[in-house]
Every structure is written in structure tokens, then in C-alpha cells.
Amino acid sequence: MTGKQRSRIRLGLEYLETREQPSASPTQLNIDTTSYDPDHVIVKWKDGLAHASSITTASDALGNGQFNLTLDANVSVTTAVNYFKGLSTVEFAQPDYKVQIENLPNDPSFGNLWGLNNTGQDGGTANADINAPEAWNTNTGSGKMIVAVIDSGIDYTHPDLAANMWKNPKEVAGNGKDDDGNGYKDDIYGWNFVNNTPNVMDDNGHGTHVAGIIGAVGDNGIGVAGVNWHVQLMALKFLDKDGSGYMSNAVKALNYAVANGAKVVNNSYAGGGSDPAMQAAIAAAKAKGVIFVAAAGNDGTSDDINPVYPANYNSDNVVTVAATDRNDKLASYSNFGRNTVEIAAPGSNIYSTLPGNKYGVYSGTSMAAPEVTGAIALVWDTHPTWTYSQVINAILKTADILPSLTGKVATGRLDVGAAINYSISAPITTITPLTVSSAAFNDGSSLSSVRVTFNQTIDPTTFTAADITFLGPDGKAIAIKAVTAVSGMNNTQFDVTFAAQKTLGTYRLTLGTAIKSKAGKLLDQDGDGIAGETTDGFTVSTSLAASQLVTSTDVNKLIADNAKTISTIKIDGSFTISDVNVQLNITHPQDKDLKISLLGPDGTRVYLINQRGGTGANLTNTVFDDDASQKITAASAPFTGTYKPETALSQFKGKLAKGTWQLIIEDVNKGNSGRLNSWSLNFNSTSTASVTPVISSPVVTNQRKFLSPAPLLDASFVQAENQRKNQTTGT
Template sequence: MRRFMRHTALGFSRLDALDSRTMLSLGTGLPLAGPIASQSDSFSHEHILVRYDLGSIQHASIGDLAGELVPGLRAVPVPEGSSVAEAIALARADPRVLYAQPDYLVSITSSPNDPRFGSLWGLNNTGQLVGGTPGADISAMEAWSVTTGSPEVVVAVIDTGIDLSHPDLAPNLWVNPGEVGGNGRDDDGNHYVDDIHGWNFVTNTPNVRDDNNHGTHVAGIIGAVGNNELGVVGVNWNVQLMTLKFLNSSGKGTTSNAIKALNYAVQMGAHVSNHSYSGGAYDAAFADAVASARSRGHIVVTAAGNDFSNNDVNPAYPANYVSDNLISVAATDAYDYIAGFSNYGATTVHLGAPGVSILSTVRNGSYGYMSGTSMAAPHVTGAVALIRGLHPEWSYDQVIAKLLTTVDKVADLDGQVQTGGRLNLGRAVTSETVGPRIESASYVPGDHTRIRLRFNEAILPGSFTPDDLVSLTGPEGQGVEVTAVTAVPGSADREFDVSFTSAGIGTYQ
């Protein structure tokens, strides 16, 4: 099975044979690498964690194997004068290495000092709502023990605008680095004049102040400043919120302006955009905009809709545009039930997130409660931003796969959303980050036209197709056509059967 590819959210990397060596330390003259995490104090600078292929180190000395954490995994010192990123780059280039990562620092989990944090059941559900189910939340505190966000990540809030003077949001507002405000010129050449915080596509001006409350509420869920002894806290304590207004004071807008807003977000470098609105029919131009965003690695998060309708049967847009960079979100309540108003869809809605009685920022520096899939979507948008900030080297599909394969399975969402679960940000951030790997490969009992692959963790069934296999060679060295890849029922998406055209009994590679 050496010719199969090892699945990751990004794609596949070759399972080549690893050579046997004995030296388990890192050398010098390390190549430069991209950033490992946004916060340099979030991991040890003295060593990294490296997991070696057991076959490649079977002749290693006893001293080399001392301190092994699990078979093949050990802490390796960072060479003097080198950075953690450089050490990891060198380790990953070693054919013996299965994966290498920082040794992240953890601490006692404590609540942020924002005075109304206790009311944010979606982030930490202690049963504070009468009858609420403790733990029916996104496990934000577990995630915050690793990271609280990154100011390098830009989130586009495509909505009714944002209260720019809100003290819980103002420090996290995106500022266009190429524009000089108030000079009446298009300094950065993007065809928008004085677009300091974004753009108002309703009036075609840089005035992006919220005149409705909806956009400010959404923004607070994503990125209200954390631990500032004020109001609430967002999923991200540190992030950049780009303000793109296309909905008017009544909460209505045109599809054409929504497309312009998405295009602006992508053009100006936003990593993810939140779309907490629904309505209208399929629009080919919008589908093209989502596809264009995909080509730039931009993730689109959408509200599933509030009609308690099956999106598989009655499409709702933009949630139903088909692209692997789009996530559609249903709303759940404090009991882990799907909200009575929420749209659903076993194939078109991806997961659930808190969306009932959500406290967040509103205009005039105030706070208020709202409900809707409009509130569920920004929980997921904030989660995307948090993961992206922790792993800036990941592609959009790696981020999405990590988020969707780490949900909490919830009985009321089974058969209602694609993953059957509700967002668990804590698990997404703290679970193994190297991506799924093939653990075993064998014939399906009694069938010599199917090979069963078992992965070390769940992968998205739709992301594993015949095109994801490099090649399959038959016993006589002939090429063999792979005809289908199907998930094995009951395997929690860890086992897949690869069907192929039979070339006789023997060894397939």
C-alpha cells in the first residue's frame, strides 16, 4: 500500500518508505519556515515534539529513546541559535518523521474577566439558563487555554455595519493599512476612497456605521475584546473585524451588493467572511464569487436560514451554494436541541452552533440578546478565525476539515446536519493537528476488488475520492482503475473502502 496517499485536509502526501537512521537530534543550518503560531509565548522555545516512524528508529540507541512520550514521539531540543519554526521545518524534511509540532504551553483554565461572560452559555454552558444542559456549548474555555486569537487574522462582517465606537469592539476593528482617512483619495488603488474600516455598499460611501444592531451583534460574537473587564467576550479576544455594510437600516439589501462585499473582502485579504442573512434565488454571479474566494483560500460561513425548512429540499441562499470553502450553520439551543426556527439539511447544512438567546454587543456601546442562525454562524466564523490564527500555514480546507471532524455528536442533529454535530472549538484546537494518516490497509473480507483503509482519525467523506489516490498497481505491475471510495458505516468516518477493477489475486501497491 506504499503507493497510496496519506490524507490530510489539504490533500495527500506520499507514504514513502522511511530510511533507518539512529541520530534523533536536529542539525544546524536550518531552512527558514513560516510562522508556527501567532503568539510566541504559546509554546516552548527550548524543544519541539517530533514523532518518528517506528521502523526507521528501530536501531536507535537506548539513550535516544529515553523520555519517549508515546511510541516514536519525543521532545527534541531546538538547536542553539535557531527558532522553533526553523527546527520544525528541518524535522518535517526528515523522511523518518511522521510529524513535528511545537510543544504548546497550557495553563489552568480560568474565565475571562468580562463581567457578562457568565451569561454567554454558547461559550461556556453551566446550566445558567433555567433547564439548560451543562456542556452544551462550543468548549471555548478549552480552546482559550491554547490561544485567544490572532490580530493577524482578518474577518469580514458582511452585514448592517458595526458600531465603530463600541468600546468592546473598537480595538479589534480592521484598519486598511494602505488608506489615509479623510483625504478624499484612493490611496491604495482599490477603487474605494477613504475605506478605512471597510465600505458601505448601500450608499457607496466609507460610512460603515451600523444603523440596525444586527451587524454589531454578529461582530461581538466573533470578536468582542476579551479580558478587558468590560461587557462580553467574543470567540476571538484578538482579531481584525472588517466592516462591510450591504444591508440597510431595515436589514434588507441586494444580492449584487452582497457579491461586491464578498469580492472586497477577498481583494483586501480577509481570511473568512460571515454571512448572517438569507433570501433570494440562486445567483450564478454569487456562485462565481464564492468560487473566486475559494481560489484565494477564503472561507465563507453562512447562516442556514430561519424558516425551519429542509435546505436539501428547499434551497436557501447563500447557504446552499456548493463549494468546499463554504460552511452552512444551523442553530442550537442551550439544551443541545436544534432551534425550532432553524433550517436544517443532512447534506447541505454542515453543523450546528449556539443560536438561541445569545448575548452580544449592540449599538451605542450597549448589549442585547438575539436569536437566529444569524447568531449561530458567527460562532463558527469565530472558530475558523481562531484555528486560522493558530495554524497560519494551513489551507482553507485543512481549517474546515479540522472544524467539521471535531464536532460534538448531538442526538437532535443526527440526520439534520451533515456532521450530525455541534461545534466543539476546544476539541478542534487541542486535538492532533497533523491530519489523518492511514493506519492500516487490507482486503475487505471475501472481496478482492475492495481494499479497506483505516485512518487514525475521522476525515470528511466528501473530501476522499478516487482522484485522491496516486495510483494502484496490480500483481503483474499493471495499472488498476479505482472506481469508488465509500465510507464504512459505523466507523465514525475512519474507515473507507477503495473499490477497483480486479486484476487478480496478489499484492497491490
Template sequence: MKKVILSCALALTFGTAAASQDFNGYIVKFKKGSNLLEQKSFKSIGNFEKLSLSFGDFAKLTNVNLSNKAISELANNPEIEYVEPNWIIKVDPVDNSEVAADPKYSQQWGLINTGKNSGGWFSPGKAGEDVNAEKAWEITKGSKDIIVAVIDTGIDYRHPDLKENLWTNDAELNGIEGVDDDGNGYVDDIYGYDFANNDADPVDGHSHGTHCAGVIGASHNSIGVKGVMANVKLMGIKFLSDSGSGETIGAIKSIEYATKMGAHITSNSWGGGAKSEALKEAIQAAYDAGTMFVAAAGNSRADNDAKPSYPASYAVDGIVTVGAMDGKGNRSSFSNYGKTSVHVFAPGSNILSTVKNGSYKKMSGTSMATPFVSGVLGLLLANEPGITIKEAKERLMESTVLNSSLSNYAASGRVDAYRMLMNERN
């Protein structure tokens, strides 16, 4: 697909890329000290939303359709660093049709694969092709000190399997309604923030984000399903609407918010459109501040080494890119791959997890594999406080199981939480 989609693709030139992909206005980055945005002649170009981020001053330019020549002239202004399209982002789970009326832990093959719970009637899976969760839980089940931000369609924070593991902004929770009690620029952001609708209610009306949240941290509470982490704080950040659509600028704001509010890991089951320098800078700024970025490789069956998929393919050390595998330990047919650009593989086919309105559903995609890795890394951070992003990424990759069927598709192999925690290396 050529639109920006959850766990799919990108590429950048103003001519061909902008013409072939959906975008809404432009992202403008100003050089340090510029006051260009205050000038009337500049404001007449279109509607500007000024954004002062930790890594520079930006503006979102809308209600304008600039020609390539006009864009070039704008970009060549001595007070502007660059101009790029504000790409449209959409949800793209591979399969969300199977609803589980009576979900059970025994159906969660990604955590414990018996072979019988991971295949079809005539094609069983392969026992042991999972993230080795049960042995890992003998060491740690996580910690409420670890914050994992799910940047997606939001989280249904009313879900009985998630509400015990939700992050809350205590200053706002215990503060005065209608007041920015913690001074972070957002009012009443108790459970996170909704950058799709610009309000403080990141509740999920779609289900994709809630599904990802459940893979990471559904409570071990004898109902529903279990997350990779029994103990965690899940921060809900919404930039994709209930119809599954969002913008690059919303993703940037989400990453900035997660970093500012102390997230250790951001789980990012989205991607697509063309390369964005502003988005790359946001991920780099998060890494510099100590926040890891886990990204979906994409669902277009493509080689990311040959055709980069963003944000997964940005050259930022803090990114961990995840491909999807099935219950036999093979690359899922839809999953992107890359011998150098995809770091690890994790379960991503027919994954049972939480969805909106207290329900459960199976979905497939690198979108589902990504939160498995976010949760596994969360276990490591809980068990070894103070470990650096570089060290954690190295441990994750060097402890993978070198499954021969995945050897040509990634820089390492299948994630194994127990081996990683025990520091068993290949």
C-alpha cells in the same frame, strides 16, 4: 418567508421565482471580450452599472421591467453569459427584544454553559452544551493577524467592546482624505465599505452586524461581553441598510472587497431569494483566493436537503453552513437543518452580544450561530497558520460533539473549539 432574508431562503426561475420574490433589476454577465455595454442600442434597455469583478464582467440593470420573453432574448445574446434577478435581501433575526442593561460574561452560555445561564426559570439548560471556549483559550485566544469580515449591516466601530479589535486599512488611515491611497477602487475606506449607500462609512445603524461582530471578537477587556476570539481584526462590510434591506449585487461586491483586502474568513448571517449564479461565482472566487465563507442555514424550520437555502446551499467547497441550537443542546425550533447540507450546529438561541450605540442585547437565529463558528475557525487559523480551507473545514466537522439530539439534523454535530484545536476526531 419568501423574501431574501438574513439567515433564510432562495430558488431560481424567471417566471415563478421572480414573480414571488422581491428583486431590483437584473444582474447581467458578459462573455469575455464583449463590448456590448458600449453599444447605444444596448444601453437603451435601461440604466447599467458596469462591474469588473475578479471572476468576470458584469452589469447591474435597473429602471426596467422586462417580460420573460425580453429576458430570454437578452440572455440569448451571443455576448451574454446569463441574466438573473438582483434579489432583495433583508435582516431576519428571530428575537431582538431583550436588552441587557448590565451585561456579564456569566450570561454568555454559548461560551460556557452552566445549565443555569442557558434556560428559563422552570426549564434549565444543560451544562457543557457550548463551544468549549474556556479550554480553547488555554491554547489560543486568537491573533491580530487573522481578519474576519462581517458582511452584514455594518459594525458600530465606536463600540467600546469592539474598537480594539477592528480592522483598519492603514493606507487610507494614514493617507490623504478624498484620495484612493491604496488603489483598490474605494476612497477613504478606513474601516471597510458601505455597499448599501456606496460610501466609505460602514457604521451599523441597525445592530445585526454589530451583534455578529461581538460574538466573534468582542474584546476581553473586563467590560461588557467576550467574543470567541480575544484577538482578531474585524472588517466591517455593509450591504444591508439600516432598515435591514440590501441586494444580491451588494453581497457580491462585499465578498469581492473582503477577498481583495485579505480577509481569511467572511461571516455571512444572511440569505434568501432565489439561486444566483453570480453570487455562487463570487463565493467560488473567494474560495479560490483562500477565503472561507461561513453561512447561516436559515430560520424557516426547513430541511435544506429537500429545499435548498442560499447562499448556504451552494455547492462550493469553501462554504461552512451553520444551524442553531439552544441551551439544552437541541436544535433551536426556528433553525433550518439538513443531514447532508448543514455542516455543524452552534449556539443560536438567546445570545448576548454587542449592538449599536455601545449597548448589548440578546438575539436568536442561525445569524447568531454563524459568528460562533467564524470565531472558532479564526482560533484554528491563529493557532495553525497556513492550514488550508479544506483542512480547517474537515477539522471543524470531525471534532464536533456528536450530540444525539442533533444527529439527524446535520452532517456532524455541535462545534467544540477545544477538541478542534487539539485535533480530537470522532
């Protein structure tokens, strides 16, 4: 493994492969207990004979002493059933229910799919499934929903997947051009972020298996059926043939999915810790109304106590999924967490597609997550005007509550048959639901308070230190000193104070759900009309990061005409970068002649300026900062002030600063020369290691973050992943 690879966060799979093939189950009849003949009831007298009745007009013998009775025109079925049940001579009475054939597909291996339709096959428990046939009676998918599979790729030629592959409508295959201008050439089925090519073919198997669970073509007489029979599967490959990949590529894949129309994104992977770039990408997905489904993990531990990412990102568009077995028990390997895992779904011995026109069985939360992803796509396809939060509510509110999952997940086991028929209605309330509008940590060299703003007046007696959990970087609780109403804000704004905190790292403050408005309403942070739920808690986090200014001594250099000039900064201390800015002082008469880039120790290269500005003079105290409001591409020389660079400096986030940094200045035209006067790097770091040669006095910056639930990785990679973590952290 190269030094560059060791400095990047590596993600991987941890699915549990068994490759079993359960036996098939027969076609079933479905009894709809909500629909029955309004003119008849079925009655059996204890003596087995027919009896006259004042509320019926005719009787038809059904055999075995049962009779179908025609009701008088003025008598309802409910009235009749209650009447006959009240007679001591009647053995039973019931409506004449409507019975219909369930919409089961003709796929020959459908009987293997116990998670969709469990008839008790192979020692399972009947109905310990997601009730897929009940959903299919309503909708099997229109083919309009785009679902991104961020994984190891998809075998897009598989006969059970080919018809459901997403195809970029604006891209021309094989012409070597970026026809749609999205930054990717020939991206017909998606993109391969491992090799930066349009070839998304799965060379591991995991992604194809996941894709089949979501959307294998149903009722095509081939293989299996997905939860959604007609859907568009976008293949985004960031995991290699060994089932591992880099966080940066996972972020790119998510951003691609959102930019190219995906409404639901499946993430059956995990690794590393909380990552600001991924957190920002999830927030951007939320802003576009995209749902992020994540696997909870296969360590058999609590995500509440031991966070797993991306499953533990606490954003309301993230749905984290645990795994159940064929008997509706939490799988022994599955992670869980009442506060961080929203729902469970079948994940053990799941039969699905594999590359090369094959099929097989994998187990893991990586298999449970796509069950939920497919269900979300099917429900949204049925209710296209719903918001992402309404779709998620339908999935969570209709989950089957099981004793085996109580205290383990926030809801229960997925029931797509109920979710697809869920009724979204506005909550009946006379006031606006109580929510936290904002929560901001104080700025300064230490943390000592958080200002919390509510959207309405609250009862101050219900907001006390007992309602607050505040955790430091080490995960230990920090005592709250006081909760004080801000003067003149009519009990809508409060300061939560605590002892000054100076330790670098991430701090998390969580408000409980017992806080009430002046009208007595509990928090309804998730906006579903049901106040005081676990999901109505509010969490805000911030990071203390030391700012370290490092100035190059390799300066006062000639920028020769039509040549390359390189200046260096050597960092001897080892620390992790959370942010970096660049400041330059250059004398040159023609800024348009210059291409200036920053090359990191691991080989990452960022272009600061690429022949911009036209005829101008000099870069004087010019700062390149991703957060700048002005783009260098839209500015003109002379350049003085702060500009957004040509490419993002955020590419250095999460990497180690140690090593030699190079400022590369290329004069690409003849006729002019100049001079590099000075340059410096300003790092933000969440570690305390020292830097050489120059360190400015520490300045604390707060990075606002909203925590989220964690997805998981499925694969027999635990040992390999631990090894990678050791290499990354140096432990």
C-alpha cells in the same frame, strides 16, 4: 419601490430578537484528565485507614479516608491505578490530575454567554456549549486574522469592538483619495455598498451583534467576550437600516473581502435563489483559500429539500450552520439538512454587542454562524500554516455528536476547545485518494449525457445508474439510461446518458459515494483521508439558456461632432438575463473621440469603450463580451473582433430584459464626425419568453456550476421578504 429596485434580487435578515439578559456564572476550575502527577496516585480504602503496599514508598493523608501515595520509581501511574482498583479492599483509585484555573475573561457579562460556557444558568444544561474556555487555555487570538462581516455594518466606536476593528493599513483617512488603489476611497474600516461610501456605521444592529459574537474584545473588563478575543473585524455593509439589500452588493462585498486580505467571511443573511454571480464570487474566494460561513435559515425546514442561499452553495469552502438552544437541542426555528448543513452552534438567546455602547439578546442561525466564524478564526490563528480545508476539517471532525442533531446536520455541535487541539496528519494510504477530476455535460441544443472523469482507474461494477441522482429544473428525477466506459480510457472516463432534455433551466447530477477505485477505495472527494463520507459525493450542474439576438432598427444615424447620439432597442417580452453581448458597426476616423455605453431599462449603465484606440478607423463587427480574452483597454483601432468591455456587462445578470435599451455614443472632441450603421444585443436567458423585434434561432449554452450549501438570513423579515419576492417574481 422603483422599477429598478424591483428588478434586483433583494436580501434580508431574519434574526429573532428577545433582548434577554441571563444571569452570570462563576469562575470554574478545569481538570485536565490528560495531565497528572507521574509519581503519585490517590487511593481510598473502604475502611478509611492507611495500608502498606509493595509498589508505594510513602503515604500522605488527604482526609476523608483518602491518601496520596508515592509510587516506587519503577511503577507507572497506569499500573498503580489498575493494581489498586483490583483490590477488593479499595473503594476507588485514580491519578492525581492536574487542575488549573480556566482562562475565563474578566468581562462583567461573560456569565451571560451560555454558548461559550454553559454552567446550567437560566435553565440550561451544563456543558451544552462550544467549550470556549478550553480553547482559550491554548490561544485567545493574536490579532492577525482578518474576518469580514458582510452585514448591516459595525459600530466601530463600540468600546467592546473598537480595538478589534480592521483598519486598512494603506489608506489615509479622510483625504478623499484611493491611496491603496483598490478602487475605494478612504475605506478605513471596510465599505458601505448600500450608499457607496466609506461610512460602515451600523444603523440596524444586526451586524454589530454578529461582530461581537465573533470578536468582542475579551478580558478588557467591559461587557462581553467574543469567541476570538483578538481579531480584525472588517465591516462590509450591504444591508440597509431595514435589514435588506441587493445581491449585487453582497457579491461586491465578498469580492472586496477576498481582495483585501480576509481569511474568513461571515454571511448571516439570505434571500432569492441561486445566483451565478455569487456562485462565481464564492469560487473565487475558494481559489484564494477563503472560508465562507453561512447561516442555514430560520424557517424550521430542510435545506436538503428547500434550498436557501447563500447557505446551499455546494463549494467545499462553504460552511453552513444550524442553531442550537441552551439544552443542546436543535432550535425550533432552525433550518437543517444532513446533506447541506455542516454543523450546528448555539444560536438562541445570544447576548452580544449592539450599536451605541449597548448589549442585547438575538436568536437565530444568524447568531450561530458567527460562533463558527469566530472558532474558525481562532483555530486558524493557532495553526497559521493550515489550508482552508484543514481548518474546516478540524472544526467538523471535532464537533460533539448529539442525538438531537442526528440526521439533521452532517456532524454535530461546534466544539472549539477540541478543534483548536486537533491534529492534522496525512492519511496512511498506499494509493492516491479516489476523486472525480471533472464532469462535463454535452454541448448542443439539448442535454443527453455527462462525461465523468476520475483521477484513477475505477471498478466499473461499482459505478451504475443506482449511484446517480439527476434532477431537472422542476426538481424531479430524470431516469439514467446507461453508464458506459469510454473506449481506450482504462475505466477512468465514463459517459452517463439519459433522454434528451430541452426544458430551459438548471440541471443537477450527483454521484454517490459507493463508487470504488480498482484498489477498492471509496470516493474521497473532500480529500480528508476518510473515504465514503456524505461530503465525498460529487455534484455538477448546468443550465440550458436560450440565445436571443435582437437587432436595432433605430440606426443609420449621424454621430455628430462633439455631440451625443442615442439609439434604442425596445424589448417587449419579459425574460431574465443570464448573459448579454453587444455587437457594433460604426464608421468614424478617430475612435479615441468616442465614449460608448449601454444603458439598461433599469438605469444600469455599462461602458463599452471610453476613448480608446487612438487614431484609427471604424468599429466593424465589433463584439463586446465579458468572456473575451482581449481587453478593449489594451487594444488599438481599427477594432474588429471580440473584446472585453471597459466595465462588466455581467451587471445585467439576473435582471429583466423588458423595456428600452439605449446605446449612447458621445463624441467628446471637435473635428470629426461618423455614423452608427448597426448594433445588436445577444441575450442568454433561462426563461422562454419571446423578444421583439428580432429573435435568432435558439442556441443552447451550458453554464458549468458546482452547487453549494446555503447560508441564511436572520431577522423578523419573513413577511417583508415574501412581499419582496412577490414583487421580484411578479407572483
